[in-house]
Amino acid sequence: MSDPTNEYTDWEEFEDGTLTEEEVELADDRWADAEIEDSARSIDETGDEKRNVVAELMRERAAKAQSRADDDTVDKMIGIVDGEAPVGIDDGIDLAAGAGAGKLQLVTRQTQIKEFVLASVFFLCAIVAVLGVALIFAFVAYKAFPIFTEVGFGNFITGTEWSGTEGKFGIVPFIVGSFVVTLGALAIGAPLAVMTAVFLSELASKKIRSFVRPAVELLAGIPSVVYGFFGVVVIAPIVSRLFGGVGFGPLTAWIILSIMIVPTIATLTEDALDSIPMGIREASFAMGANQWQTIYKVVLPAAKLGIIDAVILGMGRAIGETMAVLMVVGNAPQLFAGITRPISTLTSQIVLDMGYATGTQRTALFGMAAILFIISMSLVLTVRLLSRFGQEMSG
Amino acid sequence: MKKTKDQIINDVALSFFWIAAGLTVAALFAIIIYVVVRGIAVVSPTFVFTWPHGVNAEGGIFPTIIASIYVTALSMLIATPIAVLAAVYLAEYAKQGLAVRIIRFAADSLASVPSIVMGLFGFAFFIETLGLPLSMLSAALALSLLMLPIIMRTTEEAIRGVARYIRWGSYGMGATKWQTVSRVVIPAAMPRIITGLILAMGRAIGETAVVFFTMGQAVNLPVIPTDSGRAMPIHLYLLAVEGINIPAAFGTAFMLMGLIFTFNLLARLISKRYKKVD
Amino acid sequence: MSGCRGAAITDTVNVAGSTTILPIAEVAAENFMQQNDEISVLVSGMGSSAGIEAVMSGTADIGTSSRNLKEGEGEGLVDIPIAYDGIAAIVNPDNPVNSITTEQLRGIYSGEITNWSEVGGEDLPIDLINRDESSGTRDAFASNVMDESHFDVGAVILPGTGQVREVVARSRGAIGYISVGYVEPRFGTRPVKALILDGVEPTDENVALGVYPISRVLHFFTKGEPEGATKQYVDYILSDEVQLGAVIQAGYLPVSTIEGGQ
Numbered sequence: 001m002s003d004p005t006n007e008y009t010d011w012e013e014f015e016d017g018t019l020t021e022e023e024v025e026l027a028d029d030r031w032a033d034a035e036i037e038d039s040a041r042s043i044d045e046t047g048d049e050k051r052n053v054v055a056e057l058m059r060e061r062a063a064k065a066q067s068r069a070d071d072d073t074v075d076k077m078i079g080i081v082d083g084e085a086p087v088g089i090d091d092g093i094d095l096a097a098g099a100g101a102g103k104l105q106l107v108t109r110q111t112q113i114k115e116f117v118l119a120s121v122f123f124l125c126a127i128v129a130v131l132g133v134a135l136i137f138a139f140v141a142y143k144a145f146p147i148f149t150e151v152g153f154g155n156f157i158t159g160t161e162w163s164g165t166e167g168k169f170g171i172v173p174f175i176v177g178s179f180v181v182t183l184g185a186l187a188i189g190a191p192l193a194v195m196t197a198v199f200l201s202e203l204a205s206k207k208i209r210s211f212v213r214p215a216v217e218l219l220a221g222i223p224s225v226v227y228g229f230f231g232v233v234v235i236a237p238i239v240s241r242l243f244g245g246v247g248f249g250p251l252t253a254w255i256i257l258s259i260m261i262v263p264t265i266a267t268l269t270e271d272a273l274d275s276i277p278m279g280i281r282e283a284s285f286a287m288g289a290n291q292w293q294t295i296y297k298v299v300l301p302a303a304k305l306g307i308i309d310a311v312i313l314g315m316g317r318a319i320g321e322t323m324a325v326l327m328v329v330g331n332a333p334q335l336f337a338g339i340t341r342p343i344s345t346l347t348s349q350i351v352l353d354m355g356y357a358t359g360t361q362r363t364a365l366f367g368m369a370a371i372l373f374i375i376s377m378s379l380v381l382t383v384r385l386l387s388r389f390g391q392e393m394s395g
Numbered sequence: 396m397k398k399t400k401d402q403i404i405n406d407v408a409l410s411f412f413w414i415a416a417g418l419t420v421a422a423l424f425a426i427i428i429y430v431v432v433r434g435i436a437v438v439s440p441t442f443v444f445t446w447p448h449g450v451n452a453e454g455g456i457f458p459t460i461i462a463s464i465y466v467t468a469l470s471m472l473i474a475t476p477i478a479v480l481a482a483v484y485l486a487e488y489a490k491q492g493l494a495v496r497i498i499r500f501a502a503d504s505l506a507s508v509p510s511i512v513m514g515l516f517g518f519a520f521f522i523e524t525l526g527l528p529l530s531m532l533s534a535a536l537a538l539s540l541l542m543l544p545i546i547m548r549t550t551e552e553a554i555r556g557v558a559r560y561i562r563w564g565s566y567g568m569g570a571t572k573w574q575t576v577s578r579v580v581i582p583a584a585m586p587r588i589i590t591g592l593i594l595a596m597g598r599a600i601g602e603t604a605v606v607f608f609t610m611g612q613a614v615n616l617p618v619i620p621t622d623s624g625r626a627m628p629i630h631l632y633l634l635a636v637e638g639i640n641i642p643a644a645f646g647t648a649f650m651l652m653g654l655i656f657t658f659n660l661l662a663r664l665i666s667k668r669y670k671k672v673d
Numbered sequence: 674m675s676g677c678r679g680a681a682i683t684d685t686v687n688v689a690g691s692t693t694i695l696p697i698a699e700v701a702a703e704n705f706m707q708q709n710d711e712i713s714v715l716v717s718g719m720g721s722s723a724g725i726e727a728v729m730s731g732t733a734d735i736g737t738s739s740r741n742l743k744e745g746e747g748e749g750l751v752d753i754p755i756a757y758d759g760i761a762a763i764v765n766p767d768n769p770v771n772s773i774t775t776e777q778l779r780g781i782y783s784g785e786i787t788n789w790s791e792v793g794g795e796d797l798p799i800d801l802i803n804r805d806e807s808s809g810t811r812d813a814f815a816s817n818v819m820d821e822s823h824f825d826v827g828a829v830i831l832p833g834t835g836q837v838r839e840v841v842a843r844s845r846g847a848i849g850y851i852s853v854g855y856v857e858p859r860f861g862t863r864p865v866k867a868l869i870l871d872g873v874e875p876t877d878e879n880v881a882l883g884v885y886p887i888s889r890v891l892h893f894f895t896k897g898e899p900e901g902a903t904k905q906y907v908d909y910i911l912s913d914e915v916q917l918g919a920v921i922q923a924g925y926l927p928v929s930t931i932e933g934g935q
Contacts, residue, residue: 226631448700
């Protein structure tokens, strides 16, 4: 894969982040034209005098394929060339030029239509995601809209009192609660996750890694309601004993949530670490740096953006977490009053009130859902912008 | 030989990474062991295969297991074809450009939509607006929106994981795009695609907030897609907070985790087996 | 098994509403369907308000509610009480306080009284446990105890009876409230202590006699007098089989036990 004469093999570097998106676009376009040329070239490397004979054969076959182009012929051609490389570079390029103009000359109109229809179907499927997001946002916003006219946007997001039965719909306590819970969980979970990822990527032997990595993946598989249940029966009593209160509040939520976001952050961080070229580590070691110095001064800075991405996505996971938080946070619609005092979050309040909410309160819950949606979407957007920023920096 | 200051710092710093990894593993084991120890005493053939009865959900959890499997299978049936084809588009057909950027952003956003928002949307849209009943179908539709980006991502990664030169070979021989994709790329990516699907199923079966408002909560054995039911995670939630039958809650948690870990193990076995074949 | 129903189902009764009533309605539905092959009863629990709305809009034949109708709500609905329930204030068994007045209870829940020493107990902060607003238990507690006072927003809000009980059982300073029927430990849960309120012990007898201060009615609501399959199901709920079976098992009091009951 590292043929220096072939600029298209550089593709892999895109995944490493060493190519910009623009460069990749360019490469992608050229790649489409030259993919055939490539294989011809690689065949040529082992070329000998037989190549003209083989090229001739290829041309004949290509001509035949054109006349009765169907899938079978193409398959046969594949077989023939597999068996009978090498072919000359010049002939290869000729062939590529003929085929590149292209590939379509080898197929019937029917196949051409089939190709087009299939491509369209794939495109439509890909669009479903866009439609889904648009629909969810539009619908939730539509359902939430009356809150702005009935309560007023300002009162809604700056009000500090919430009581469905008394008609008070201020969601400041929930916004504060969501952020308190999320940031605390990040403060514990992010270092734990990043260090676990560094351990997996840099320190662990193959044997240990094959044990720890599945553990991290299993952690991701545990349903949030089980985490919540565990929080209720195990963590809350311990917190209650150590810190007073009854054990429902931010501290318990932090402990549970920080475990829950470890897999998200650790997996993404490990991806970022793995994409750093081995060479820079070797260079660091070669200069006499020890493992810690290499991790701290070389590896972590190189993976910085990837790690920030991971933490931001972990934040998204934490802020959207519902059942586990609902079960351990105490759900009191008050402002943060201490790590063992109950608070409530956007997500948990929606579940609590949805069962009975009607009228304005119902729209208020949709308003909260819309806000959650916007928060999680902006986190995704931040990650996107960061990676573009990163490309500009390195480009 | 005496250690230098750098070496000591190195040792201390590295030990923290060991501790972090140890804590992560310990957290997993704490949860597993606790649930297994308390749950296994409750689980028996009667627990798995009979109905809950009485006002405190004594007896078994059979209908909830069926409802969970039912809704998961249905949502996968809806999400998988769309997600896999979308991934094929992104990995093989799409040229870098605005359209792809929008699709990717949408998929990432969809993946980050909090599950309760999805649940709320599902209730308001599928049930209140479209008039579907509280049922497997409504829950599966909402759930499939959540699964879509997950399957899309794992499938796209699987397809991109297929070495480029294999495609060059195929194209070089004059194969069309679809021939290359369907006969070369997808077969090569299949084990990883299946692994991704199974992991997504594990995710779907444990999902609570999405199905909370879309499935109904009554215990019922679903037969047709418009039947309502109570999935295992909801049963667990209700037992844990509303009810007083905590042993049954542990039993349910045990079964739920058992099911999910089985999926995980299956995924692992498949990917391992195909690696050997390669 | 209620999953194996006869093929010829001619009637369906939709029951929607209170999660408190859900278990009773469900168990009853199960047995009812075994006895009446041709009728299918679908029970769902979405909360009392949703139940009232469902029966008003006609999506449900019966709306169940663990609270009374609010002003202007459910005009013209027929109210069928199906059970009674007393609500006990509970504390940790280690808490020396045994009895309390309604006024003190109000003071505690409105946040004016914050230490057990203020109601004759030890010097220990009170950990307040409340229910979520959708809870019929909370509704009954509010209307019987709170008068015009507001609940302290700093209280821990737990979404279910089981959790309230469990937390009070393990926290010395905690106070909560649950249905009288759930005070006694079951399924290996730890004990809690029910407080004597205004000198009256929260027992079934006292609730039935109407002397215990906090009680509520569990309702079925129908739009117009129940007919056909709906009436059959309602009659079954009111029969001794359910009243002396599921209702009592669920920790509530049969309607017939109330003085001058229906």
